[in-house]
Amino acid sequence: MEITPEEIKLFINTVRSVSEYDFKDYSERSFSRRLEKVLVDNKMTITALVAKVRKEKAFLEQVVKDITVNTTELFRDPKIWQALRFRVLPRFENQSIINIWHAGCSTGQEVYSMMILLNEMGMLDKANIFATDLNTDVLDVAKKGEYKFRFNIDYLDNFDKVIKENPYNYEDYRDVPYSKYFDLDKTKDTLKMKPLLTQKPLFRKQNLVKDGNIFYTKFDIILCRNVLIYFNHELQTQIFETFHQNLFSNGCLILGIHESMLGPVAAKYKRRGLVYFKK
């Protein structure tokens, strides 16, 4: 099944006219692919889908949840977490408070990755953790902090690379037990974050495109990893501006390792490896 640009436009306009959601500035090819998948999964034509979305609010919400991508991992790309551990977080060590915003946090694995790292560095107590997503279903999972274990077996490898090992010094090995942060239940096949972690973050629904910053504070670190790749260049620029306005003067932005900041907005940030500092 292949949908035409006109059909995509019809869908986007319909959604925009009946809801707060606006997909106008999404990357065309990947959005089209997501929409085709929704049609196949629901066994519907685009005409039927548009009609149902127009009439049924609950169905519209479900379609929006299915179209947006919600994959995330514990310590995805260990390299970036090593950079946080050795290069970024030490800059904030002497502050009395550190504010961190996970924008587009999905099911929360990166929120917990960050908190584990902060705790190992003795900085968790002074951290305020804010996490937002458009999709309330994934936020519910995030709040629970419970994940499939074997399906995500890489999580332990990533944990070792970031928390136990020191890439700059092989003799520096910290034998931190997993049970300090999560319980592995092999019969139920779950990995469940400890209350020490789950009780702390403030998870809130937020529409990155429309709402801007919904918290009454600025941030030291904003993580927005592999979220903006679904937006076109114009919308990316708008969000980079929003982040810039909401970072403290020495704050920084962390993107996915294959994300880039292009155009004039890049001049507002100073890039250091994988990290973008506010200028």
Place this chain on the structure above:
Amino acid sequence: MYKAVIIGGSAGSFQVVTKILASLPKNFNLPVFLCLHRLKHVRSGFVEALSIKSALPIVEPSDKDNIRAGRVYLAPANYHMYIELGNVFALSTEESVNHSRPSIDLSFFSAAYTYKNKLIGIILSGANKDGALGLRKVKEAGGLTVVQDPEECQVKTMPTASMAATKVDHVYSTDRIINLLKSLA
């Protein structure tokens, strides 16, 4: 007349790809997209390994990077790579397709949509059927479809699945694939 080449491969394709890249001349003036499955733990060092013998620069694109002729673009590990309209890439972390991320099908779908009949799609040795539907889409869009001769492949599942999914234009040995590409330069 062709505007881009896209190559998909999996198990057993690394040496073939290396050989193809080694034989492309410096003035090759089309972009080449590579979508190769790799072992989960071989996430880095792939570009360096492929670069050793290639006259063309090999890069893993970032999201929204411009596509330029004469460059070889390798789909980054753990991302899907889309070829977008407007001559740019878009990356995605959506679920694996055919147990693969990057998925060859997804890259081929988007390239076929974008380049239509100006695309050459090539499927090499590989151990699953990812890429078969992608190559069919290239064919439907009017592009040229090629598979590596299964007789020559270390693992023939991928080319045979592609041949079952669509009537491919050429079943070629590595050397003939190379000759085809060189004739475009």
